[in-house]
Amino acid sequence: MNVAIFGGTFDPIHHGHLAVARVVRQQFDLKTIYFVPADIPPHKQKSAFSPYHHRYAMVALATAGEKDFIPSLMEAPGEEALRAPSFSIETVRRFRQRLKRSDRLFFLIGIDAFLDIAKWREPEALLRDSEFIVAARPGYSLADVAKALPESLRPREEVTRPFAGQAARGDMVFGDVTLHLLPDTHENVSATQVRSAAAAGRGAQRWLPDSVAEYIRKTHLYKPGHGRSAAGSQAKTGLHVVARRRRGRHEDK
Numbered sequence: 416m417n418v419a420i421f422g423g424t425f426d427p428i429h430h431g432h433l434a435v436a437r438v439v440r441q442q443f444d445l446k447t448i449y450f451v452p453a454d455i456p457p458h459k460q461k462s463a464f465s466p467y468h469h470r471y472a473m474v475a476l477a478t479a480g481e482k483d484f485i486p487s488l489m490e491a492p493g494e495e496a497l498r499a500p501s502f503s504i505e506t507v508r509r510f511r512q513r514l515k516r517s518d519r520l521f522f523l524i525g526i527d528a529f530l531d532i533a534k535w536r537e538p539e540a541l542l543r544d545s546e547f548i549v550a551a552r553p554g555y556s557l558a559d560v561a562k563a564l565p566e567s568l569r570p571r572e573e574v575t576r577p578f579a580g581q582a583a584r585g586d587m588v589f590g591d592v593t594l595h596l597l598p599d600t601h602e603n604v605s606a607t608q609v610r611s612a613a614a615a616g617r618g619a620q621r622w623l624p625d626s627v628a629e630y631i632r633k634t635h636l637y638k639p640g641h642g643r644s645a646a647g648s649q650a651k652t653g654l655h656v657v658a659r660r661r662r663g664r665h666e667d668k
């Protein structure tokens with residue numbers, strides 16, 4: 416059985432995410448894709464984002480009509496005092512525990528997010544524990560993908576130089592690490608674009624499933640003064656407690 420994890424902030428989930436998931440489902444014969452909103456995205460701790468329950472609700476609405484797309488609470492906030500950034504390696508390990516040895520686990524990620532992979536927690540282990548599917552977005556090349564790998568896995572520059580202008584597609588295998596590069600799905604939209612259109616009262620519907628657009632309209636989620644705040648103020652003292660307990664351990668950023 417083939418299963419994929421699709422993690423993200425999903426603030427909000429949009430047609431770009433869904434288009435990629437549909438292509439991947441078919442190409443990799445996936446039984447299930449778990450959409451996993453992060454409680455506190457490690458790389459976005461200093462930015463503002465909407466509370467988890469809103470982001471999860473929108474993921475649930477957007478995936479309701481697709482039987483193979485499952486909204487996952489795997490990175491849902493714990494008790495206030497235990498709230499901590501959601502590290503992908505921990506999520507992957509928790510999913511692995513539920514699968515059989517023969518099952519294939521894929522980790523779906525956009526190329527822009529992949530470029531930071533070397534700064535994530537235990538990147539080598541993460542890359543070995545699941546097969547990565549890296550979805551192209553306009554403007555990135557095959558060489559960018561190779562250069563983003565953690566140093567111990569990165570091919571020498573002479574090897575990647577010829578691919579500098581080449582679109583990222585096909586499979587790359589480095590020892591026991593496999594990267595599948597997915598061509599651009601041409602849904603050139605980002606959540607940032609959706610939020611600023613919604614905040615300005617310009618229609619963001621064209622980038623969203625109707626149910627999500629309606630949810631945003633009803634909750635005024637992206638109107639100034641509604642909903643969004645940085646991790647520090649969302650987790651309050653909880654993050655401090657965890658940060659102190661984890662002192663000395665490697666953090667994502």
Ligand code: ATP
Binds near residue numbers: 435603
């Ligand atoms: P933001 O604009 O707030 O940074 P985003 O649109 O990139 O958000 P995320 O929730 O951060 O959305 O994305 C989750 C994952 O989906 C990331 O790996 C990201 O690269 C990927 N992704 C987002 N939009 C697209 C798209 N249009 N095409 C391909 N991948 C995408």
